[in-house]
Amino acid sequence: MIKVAIVGAGFIGEVHANSYRQIDNADIIAIVDNVEKKGKKFAKKFGAAFYANLDDLIKSENVDSIDICTPTFLHTEMAIKAANAGKNIFCEKPLALSLENAGRIIEAVKKNKVKAMVGHVIRFWPEYAKAKEIVDSGQLGEPLHAFCERLAVTPDWHEGNWGFNEKYSGGASIDLHIHDLDYLIWLFGKPSLVKAQGVYNEKLGGLVHIATNIEFANGKSGLAEGGWGFSGSFPFTMVLRILCEKGSIEWIFRAGKNIEERSQKANLTVYKSDGSIDEPKVEQEDGYLLECKYFIDCLENNKDIEIATLEDGRNALELALAATKSAKEGKTIKI
Numbered sequence: 001m002i003k004v005a006i007v008g009a010g011f012i013g014e015v016h017a018n019s020y021r022q023i024d025n026a027d028i029i030a031i032v033d034n035v036e037k038k039g040k041k042f043a044k045k046f047g048a049a050f051y052a053n054l055d056d057l058i059k060s061e062n063v064d065s066i067d068i069c070t071p072t073f074l075h076t077e078m079a080i081k082a083a084n085a086g087k088n089i090f091c092e093k094p095l096a097l098s099l100e101n102a103g104r105i106i107e108a109v110k111k112n113k114v115k116a117m118v119g120h121v122i123r124f125w126p127e128y129a130k131a132k133e134i135v136d137s138g139q140l141g142e143p144l145h146a147f148c149e150r151l152a153v154t155p156d157w158h159e160g161n162w163g164f165n166e167k168y169s170g171g172a173s174i175d176l177h178i179h180d181l182d183y184l185i186w187l188f189g190k191p192s193l194v195k196a197q198g199v200y201n202e203k204l205g206g207l208v209h210i211a212t213n214i215e216f217a218n219g220k221s222g223l224a225e226g227g228w229g230f231s232g233s234f235p236f237t238m239v240l241r242i243l244c245e246k247g248s249i250e251w252i253f254r255a256g257k258n259i260e261e262r263s264q265k266a267n268l269t270v271y272k273s274d275g276s277i278d279e280p281k282v283e284q285e286d287g288y289l290l291e292c293k294y295f296i297d298c299l300e301n302n303k304d305i306e307i308a309t310l311e312d313g314r315n316a317l318e319l320a321l322a323a324t325k326s327a328k329e330g331k332t333i334k335i
């Protein structure tokens with residue numbers, strides 16, 4: 001049984017807690033949050049002990065893993081502290097706000113010989129994973145280009161509005177857009193050139209909308225668009241479109257205000273060059289549950305983490321930072 005502590009009693013912390021609760025060999029034994037009323041309510045719901053800070057948790061509980069679901073600017077300090085305490089780490093994305101801090105986390109994890117994973121959940125999202133499987137199978141020939149889209153309303157769930165301070169969140173390009181940048185890296189490998197443009201709103205955290213063109217080292221190309229600049233009842237929207245030599249793959253999904261309606265079904269469609277259309281079977285499991293299952297399995301069976309590694313998190317951050325720089329300066333950036 002893997003004993004888990006969750007740091008951060010917000011939206012994503014509850015998503016993770018609900019996932020762990022469905023995993024037989026995971027046990028949530030502690031919740032950490034600096035807002036006592038919220039944290040205690042969360043802890044009671046999941047039958048866990050409450051701690052007001054990470055130091056008290058580490059001193060008092062013999063946990064196997066610490067799941068960091070706090071605002072991004074707190075990730076570095078908490079991940080290093082957990083690693084130095086000999087705890088395995090699941091850290092929500094983005095891994096950090098700078099490459100320097102991402103490197104510090106990776107160094108601490110290696111030094112203390114603990115396992116660690118970053119929450120790039122799209123690698124576990126059934127439709128995205130199936131599309132990657134189809135591309136890798138070669139049945140559509142070489143992949144040539146991919147388009148990803150991730151659109152959301154302006155967040156009202158960031159406690160204290162930390163997300164609207166670029167210093168703390170990195171803005172939508174680092175917090176949201178990074179999902180699709182990570183997926184494009186997963187598809188095509190190392191990026192070489194980035195050209196981006198976007199909409200900047202200092203009051204809403206910097207870049208609130210961004211479109212990023214990417215040229216990869218292998219000559220493939222990708223385009224990702226994302227942001228939280230939408231308002232009203234605009235639904236959370238995800239789009240994936242992959243152009244291959246012998247066909248294309250498409251998936252379009254709308255999932256409520258803040259992806260809470262992610263259990264809805266939307267078919268992945270494969271358009272083949274012979275005119276036929278295929279809708280491959282995709283297991284309808286929650287991506288968050290799948291990533292937590294994978295993490296727990298790696299800990300339980302002492303297996304290396306090979307999906308959504310800290311290095312993957314660092315590479316996605318590098319591309320997101322380059323896209324941000326390009327959009328702000330109007331320049332093409334070499335990676």
